Amino acid sequence: MGDLLKSRGLRSTAQRRAILTALLGHPHSTASxxxxxxxxxxxxGPGGLSNQGLYNVLEDLTNxxxxxxxxxxGSPTLYELRVGDNHHHLVCRNCGLIEDVDCTVGVAPCxxxxxxxxxxxDEAEIIWWGLCAQCQxxxxxx
Numbered sequence: 001m002g003d004l005l006k007s008r009g010l011r012s013t014a015q016r017r018a019i020l021t022a023l024l025g026h027p028h029s030t031a032s033x034x035x036x037x038x039x040x041x042x043x044x045g046p047g048g049l050s051n052q053g054l055y056n057v058l059e060d061l062t063n064x065x066x067x068x069x070x071x072x073x074g075s076p077t078l079y080e081l082r083v084g085d086n087h088h089h090l091v092c093r094n095c096g097l098i099e100d101v102d103c104t105v106g107v108a109p110c111x112x113x114x115x116x117x118x119x120x121x122d123e124a125e126i127i128w129w130g131l132c133a134q135c136q137x138x139x140x141x142x
Contacts, residue, residue, distance in 0.1 A: 092132035
């Protein structure tokens with residue numbers, strides 16, 4: 001992790017490494033989820049991180065494009081390690097499950113607006129909403 005941070009111009013601190021490690025295998029984590037994984041928030045001494053410090057590190061990692069944040073309507077900001085690959089998300093309206101889905105086009109920006117209004121568009125963020133398979137079964141069974 002240290003070399004990855006340094007390659008993006010960031011110092012390799014215990015806090016930054018802890019957050020990146022906490023996101024491994026846990027896509028779509030909230031800041032609260034990271035705290036629950038005991039990354040050192042609220043602890044004093046080496047490696048300790050205040051709540052504000054947590055958000056500062058998340059912002060630094062996002063700006064360095066080491067993590068991505070998504071903000072589905074009605075949900076807290078979610079963080080993931082999957083960056084730079086032009087994927088999108090499926091969100092269950094009932095249970096909140098979030099799944100990654102690859103772009104069918106493969107290259108950004110996946111979709112083109114009717115008119116660009118002078119923008120040089122390089123990305124489209126798409127979130128599809130619906131019911132996951134488990135929630136569909138629950139609805140059908142009631």
